[in-house]
Amino acid sequence: MASPRTPPSGLEPEIDFDRQVSNEKSSVAAPIYSSTEGPSQEQHFKVVTRGDPLSSSDDVRGEITGYDDSFMRARAALSxxxxxxxxxxxxxxxxxxxxxxxxxxxxxxxxxxxxxxxxxxxxxxxxxxxxxxxxxxxxxxxxxxxxxxxxxxxxxxxxxxxxxxxxxxxxxxxxxxxxxxxxxxxxxxxxxxxxxxxxxxxxxxxxxxxxxxxxxxxxxxxxxxxxxxxxxxxxxxxxxxxxxxxxxxxxxxxxxxxxxxxxxxxxxxxxxxxxxxxxxxxxxxxxxxMSQEEKDFIQARLPIxxxxxxxxxxxxxxxxxxxxxxxxxxxxxxxxxxxxxxxxxxxxxxxxxxxxxxxxxxxxxxxxxxxxxxxxxxxxxxxxxxxxxxxxxxxxxxxxxxxxxxxxxxxxxxxxxxxxxxxxxxxxxxxxxxxxxxxxxxxxxxxxxxxxxxxxxxxxxxxxxxxxxxxxxxxxxxxxxxxxxxxxxxxxxxxxxxxxxxxxxxxxxxxxxxxxxxxxxxAAGKRNEAILDDVDIYVGKRRG
CATH class of the missing domain: 1.20.1250.20 (MFS general substrate transporter like domains)
Known part of the structure; x- marks a missing residue:
């Protein structure tokens, strides 16, 4: 299991989910603000339409902690x-x-x-x-x-x-x-x-x-x-x-x-x-x-x-x-x-x-x-x-x-x-x-x-x-x-x-x-979209 990525020193991650997510198949920025320093860095959430084969997976490869291409495809497989x-x-x-x-x-x-x-x-x-x-x-x-x-x-x-x-x-x-x-x-x-x-x-x-x-x-x-x-x-x-x-x-x-x-x-x-x-x-x-596609989907949607x-x-x-x-x-x-x-x-x-x-x-x-x-x-x-x-x-x-x-x-x-x-x-x-x-x-x-x-x-x-x-x-x-x-x-x-x-x-x-x-x-589900990297919400934190 991959370890969560670590944010820059001095930042406590807090994701702004109130921004509207774009309907495009591209990445969508959701800023991370330090509780003390203000908006100094952004973290991007990758959003795709459900059922998309992720032909553009090169855009997100290496940016989502803990998941390879097969998992990323599985996450968007079902509507x-x-x-x-x-x-x-x-x-x-x-x-x-x-x-x-x-x-x-x-x-x-x-x-x-x-x-x-x-x-x-x-x-x-x-x-x-x-x-x-x-x-x-x-x-x-x-x-x-x-x-x-x-x-x-x-x-x-x-x-x-x-x-x-x-x-x-x-x-x-x-x-x-x-x-x-x-x-x-x-x-x-x-x-x-x-x-x-x-x-x-x-x-x-x-x-x-x-x-x-x-x-x-x-x-x-x-x-x-x-x-x-x-x-x-x-x-x-x-x-x-x-x-x-x-x-x-x-x-x-x-x-x-x-x-x-x-x-x-x-x-x-x-x-x-x-x-x-x-x-x-x-x-x-x-x-x-369950079909193999459903098995992969259920496991891919869980946090890392x-x-x-x-x-x-x-x-x-x-x-x-x-x-x-x-x-x-x-x-x-x-x-x-x-x-x-x-x-x-x-x-x-x-x-x-x-x-x-x-x-x-x-x-x-x-x-x-x-x-x-x-x-x-x-x-x-x-x-x-x-x-x-x-x-x-x-x-x-x-x-x-x-x-x-x-x-x-x-x-x-x-x-x-x-x-x-x-x-x-x-x-x-x-x-x-x-x-x-x-x-x-x-x-x-x-x-x-x-x-x-x-x-x-x-x-x-x-x-x-x-x-x-x-x-x-x-x-x-x-x-x-x-x-x-x-x-x-x-x-x-x-x-x-x-x-x-x-x-x-x-x-x-x-x-x-x-x-x-x-x-x-x-909110993304109502638009038939999947947030690919929502699995990594414990950025820099080891859960106990």
Missing amino acids: STEEKKLLRRIDWHLIPLLAIMYMVKTIDASNVSNARIMDRGTPRNIMIELSVTPDQYNFVTAAYYIPYILAETPSNLLVKYLKPSVWQARIMISWGIVLCCHAAVTNAGGLYTVRAFLGLFEAGLWPGILLQLCYWYRPDEMASRIVLVTLLGNFSAVISGVLSFAFDGVHARGLSGWKWLILTEGIFTIILGIVVYLVLPDFPNTASW NAPRAAEKDFDWKEFWQTLKDPKLWLFLLCWAFYTIGTTGLQFYQPTVIANLGFTTIARAQLLNIPPAIFACVLTIVFGWVANTGHVPLPAIPLTFMVIIEACYVALYTFPNTGGVYAATVIAGGFSIAWYTMMWPWRVQTTGGATGSAFAIAFANSYGQIGGAVGSQLFNSRFAPRYTTSFGIAMGFIGAAIVMNLVTWSATWRVDVATRRLKRARV
């Missing part, structure tokens, strides 16, 4: 209409299956939070049946997250070597088997063991999905695809609530309702894993449902720093460059502070709502549905906003955290039951949608097959340390209102807000360039 049709076809082959995979992962990871209040007050309740105290139950989350954190990064580094369809199928089938093993649990030790193995085997699914999207889509196209993938995942709490309500009170063949709930989810996960192995596309160059199937499976140099990049650690701290501040709310939400005393325990499961529906609405609305290219991506999760902080004030002061439930719904919705809005920002700052795999998994794994810590904030001595717990969580959300601002300051150039480029590409 704007044909490109849209091809992307829709790719979406249909990838997104629905990835969305179902993510939804099942979310349901299976959080089922013990719903199981906690199933058959409450009866011998078939999970805590009574296994003789588990509330404080012991807190360690269920820690047992899951510790192996999950340790295995996530190595797992993602194997995705390319073993192919996504093979590795993701292995992940799903193995954790489905672990879910089925929950039916044999008889004590706290057994519960800790199966949850630890669940975390171990689930590790890698979500970062693997994100990495796979990077092989198919440009950074400015990721927001809408991540929204589509996570939408069903955000809806998972609705499905979990309904399933928990349905299995509440069930006792058959010696198994309590909570065991039937998890066993059913395990069987479905195994079946889905087999489907993933048979159906999931791997990389653009291996897709049997994007991961590619042609790259070697592991690059030590890329690994160390990514590890030393400050942005890797800034994003990690964002995730860590945020998950500490919100995991407790997500894990204890069914319990908090049940303790409010609105209705029976079974019906309290249904009161967990509104936050999930609200999260879906937020995901759709702000996903559309992010996809316009007019709003900075970091501003969206920052806004979400400010709102969550305000809701925590209500949960801390506990004004009344209705107010607390409203704050729970709002905070729960925004806390779920935060991840969907955060990931497009993160993936647009990664680069290379090894670098992307490592950076994505590292943030998602070690950033999840809050999953192990956050649940411990909700100690039984703070029940039933958990005001102290929410007070501590407020402090961590405040720290996450500060880290969001610091990380934004370190990545704003990439965000500005990506959004401006998106608007330029949309």
Whole structure:
């Protein structure tokens, strides 16, 4: 992979995409201005009509970083209409299956939070049946997250070597088997063991999905695809609530309702894993449902720093460059502070709502549905906003955290039951949608097959340390209102807000360039034109 070209010393590149692009097949000047020195240099964008054979390729040879003539020809091979049709076809082959995979992962990871209040007050309740105290139950989350954190990064580094369809199928089938093993649990030790193995085997699914999207889509196209993938995942709490309500009170063949709930989810996960192995596309160059021209086009339109199937499976140099990049650690701290501040709310939400005393325990499961529906609405609305290219991506999760902080004030002061439930719904919705809005920002700052795999998994794994810590904030001595717990969580959300601002300051150039480029590409597409060298937007910058 070629390295980005370096601008003259003292210049920070900023491309003026507001100038109208000429309809001619020749190069079009778009000035680059230094933020301090003014318009001292110009960078040219090469624009051709879609479908043009690039007979004038001599005019651009050697001026476009990282691409030879064959790639340049591939970039203009399809018309704007044909490109849209091809992307829709790719979406249909990838997104629905990835969305179902993510939804099942979310349901299976959080089922013990719903199981906690199933058959409450009866011998078939999970805590009574296994003789588990509330404080012991807190360690269920820690047992899951510790192996999950340790295995996530190595797992993602194997995705390319073993192919996504093979590795993701292995992940799903193995954790489905672990879910089925929950039916044999008889004590706290057994519960800790199966949850630890669940975390171990689930590790890698979500970062693997994100990495796979990077092989198919440009950074400015990721927001809408991540929204589509996570939408069903955000809806998972609705499905979990309904399933928990349905299995509440069930006792058959010696198994309590909570065991039937998890066993059913395990069987479905195994079946889905087999489907993933048979159906999931791997990389653009291996897709049997695309022509060679379409394969070349999809790969040629990606930025030069994007991961590619042609790259070697592991690059030590890329690994160390990514590890030393400050942005890797800034994003990690964002995730860590945020998950500490919100995991407790997500894990204890069914319990908090049940303790409010609105209705029976079974019906309290249904009161967990509104936050999930609200999260879906937020995901759709702000996903559309992010996809316009007019709003900075970091501003969206920052806004979400400010709102969550305000809701925590209500949960801390506990004004009344209705107010607390409203704050729970709002905070729960925004806390779920935060991840969907955060990931497009993160993936647009990664680069290379090894670098992307490592950076994505590292943030998602070690950033999840809050999953192990956050649940411990909700100690039984703070029940039933958990005001102290929410007070501590407020402090961590405040720290996450500060880290969001610091990380934004370190990545704003990439965000500005990506959004401006998106608007330029949309405008050129309306004229059925292709900007040949728009792949090199990270001029002089090493993404991390």
